[in-house]
Each structure stands twice: as C-alpha cells, then as structure tokens.
Amino acid sequence: MDGAAFKDNVFNQLSRVGKVLSSPKRLEILDLLSQGPKSVESLSAITRMSVANTSKHLQALLDSQLVVYRKDRNYVIYDLSDKSVIDLLLAIRTVADKQLEELAQLRQQIEESREPFESVTVEQFVDRYESGGITIIDVRPREEYEAGHIDGAISIPMGDLERYIDQLPQDQAIFAYCRGHYCLYAAEAVKLLKAKGLHAIRLDASLHDWNKYRQQ
Amino acid sequence: MDGAAFKDNVFNQLSRVGKVLSSPKRLEILDLLSQGPKSVESLSAITRMSVANTSKHLQALLDSQLVVYRKDRNYVIYDLSDKSVIDLLLAIRTVADKQLEELAQLRQQIEESREPFESVTVEQFVDRYESGGITIIDVRPREEYEAGHIDGAISIPMGDLERYIDQLPQDQAIFAYCRGHYCLYAAEAVKLLKAKGLHAIRLDASLHDWNKYRQQ
C-alpha cells in the first residue's frame, strides 16, 4: 500500500466514527447512554422511534465499536464502550456550542419562556460545593443516578420531586442538576421548588462536565 | 416549542457538526487545515479532488462554521475557525484509535513494512526536551511550520532534507516530527537520516498533541 492509499484508508476509518455522529437520533442514543446503560426498548421509548429502527441504529454504533452490550434476562442492555466516547461527545458539544448560533438561540428561547431562575456553571459551583452546607439533588431517572452521580447528591427523579418537597431543607440552598446543558429536567425542578418557596438553583452541567472539570 | 421538539432540535444542530465529520475527504481537509491555513487550490491538490468538489466540501464546512476564510490576492485562504475544532479532531482520533482495530492494523502494516526505527511518544519525549542537547526538525511543508511549531524546532521540509543532512549534528539525537500519528513524513525522514548514519528518532505526535500534553 502506498502513501496515498494509506492516507485514504486512515481517513476512511476516522470517518466511520464521524458517520455515527451524523444522525441526530444516534447522537441522542449516545447521549442517553452516557448517562447510564439502557435496553433497546427503553431507548426506543425515549427517542420515540420504532424498536426496529432503534435496533438498526444500535447496530451501526456497534459496528464502529462505540457501544457494547450485554444480555440480561430477555433484554439486551447497551452501554458506551469507553470513556473516550464521552470525551468525544463533550468535544462535539463544545464545538457546536461555539459555532452554531442556532443552538444558542434555542437555549435562549427556553430560558426566556420560563421564569428567570438562578443558574450556575461548574466553575461557579465548585466553591459552594467545597464549603458545604448545601443540598444537591439529581433529578434524572433513578437508574442513571445509580450508574454514577456527583458525590453527595441525592436522587429525586423528576416524577417524584413534588412528593419529596417537604423533606427538603427550607433553609439551605438546593442545587439541582440533570443530564446537562440541553436537558430540561433541572430547569423544571428549580421552577417547581422556587414556586414552593425553596431556595433552588440550577447547576447547569452534566455529571460528565463535572468529572471533566474536577480531574483537571 | 415543547420538550420533545426542543430535544430534536438540539440533536439536529449537533448532528450538523457530525455530518461534517462523516466524509473522509472532509476530515482530511480539516486535518490539513489544522496544520495551517491553505488555499482551495492547494487543498484540492493534496487531497487529489477536483477543485469544484473541494470547494463544495469547504462550503459544507463553512455552513457549520468549522472553518473561516479570508481573501488574499486572487486566492481564498481557508482556516479552522476555532481551537475547539482541533480538540474535536483529537477526540475523534482518540476514539477511532481505541475502537477501530482496522486502524491499529494499518499502522502495524506501515511499521512492519519499513526498517524498524526508534520512535517516542509525547510522554517519553518531554524529558529529553527539558534537558536539552537535542535537535528537533519539523519535516512538514514550510508554511505549516510557519503557522506554528514546537518551540526550538527547525524547519526542514521533506523535500529539502537530503540537501541539509550535512548541516545536521552528527553527535546529537535528532527528533523528527510531522503532522502526527498517521502522517508518514517523519517516519521517512528518520529512515533517511538513519541510512546516513545519524541518530534519528521519530517523535510520534503532532504539534497539537504536543500542545495538548503541555497545557495539562
């Protein structure tokens, strides 16, 4: 194989990874899996695709080895194959964030359509975290919390939040986080808690954003 | 816009970046641009595509704002729009490296088809760099060196190397680097220098790998 053929081959291989990232639905699947392993059935439900189609996408992801699976009873449970896939997802989000004005506009629409509420970035949050005296709630589904969460956070999935309000401290700041920047759970949680008179603040970051920041 | 539509929209935007990375030729263009700005004409020559097609790819890159351009005389010079694009390229390469066995095999073929030669990673190189007493040569085209290079490296493009051999130190280790892991220039340079009896070693990294490692 000569130099040119070698080069073509390398970029062909690299583009296999790129291909996987070229479909919105596949990105959504990867994003969901980055929060924890999930069955084909539940992925199909969350993404509102046919099971067959979801399976097909998962096969594509499998083909470029971005995901792995294991069988459990009669479910097939998929998961990301490697931590470097999370880094890739974060990288693509960073680029899109910076370059695509449309995304910024989307975020703004969401922000403006709701009551204004307090929101902090990872950088702003870390001091409060270190000095303690706060409550952190993880409002993602229970399984995702169990697959990994910010140290010291308690799990209150969105659906259960209303029932648990009484048990939350009235005199402490309560930080809520979810799947990250483009997930709406935490924003809704803060809105609900504020309406009930609690001091709620959104932590505008995912578990992975947090991990990445901490390891630096 | 409701939650589901918002979500679809976000992933649609993210996939625009993914789409760009789904074509081998576009990846090659991005990779070339990461070494320094280039005209449409030279990109077309290096990638061996028609100028029209190259231009079309560049339009696609422009559309998702991964590149920018400026006009110079009657050339249009393209460049990456942002440092975060480089991070994205590194991330995709890391994932592909780990996941795609085919890539590993490709590399191995190349290694084996040549004389074995010394090669060091960034991690191994840094000590030698710090303690000095070495020569570092950048064997990429001159313009790429000028767009950015490892501190202390001298520019000797591959084509000129043979002529400059006499001026290189006979008693020092000479480290050669090029565009990175999948570029063949440095390997060829080391082969040539070794054949002439010099103590040549490949630094198996790109300028960006080096920068990334140093900033940590």
Place this chain on the structure above:
DNA sequence: GATCTATTCAACTTATTGGTTGAATAGTAA
C-alpha cells in the same frame, strides 16, 4: 476596459442512508 485565473455555482448520475412494516430469531417462563 479587457483579459486572465481562482473559485464557486448548477445540473446531473450514482450510491448510500433513514425510515417503515412484517417476518424470523432467541431467550424466558410456565
């Protein structure tokens, strides 16, 4: 202003992909 050249646009062909529906498979539970 006229000419030259780099770049981009337009039209077209072929190949690939996302999605659907319905059947086949494989693993569980009774």
Place this chain on the structure above:
DNA sequence: TTACTATTCAACCAATAAGTTGAATAGATC
C-alpha cells in the same frame, strides 16, 4: 414442550450526499 416477549433481520421506498463536467462569477493585472 409451548407460549410469550424483546430483539434483530429483510425488503422496500424516499430522501440525501458525493462526485463529475461545464458554465458563471469576481478579483487582479495589464
């Protein structure tokens, strides 16, 4: 074994993308 369920496979259609060639555009130079 039989029945059941989750998942995958197969066949198909519609939409999109990569690449080609040839024409149009716009800057620079004379």
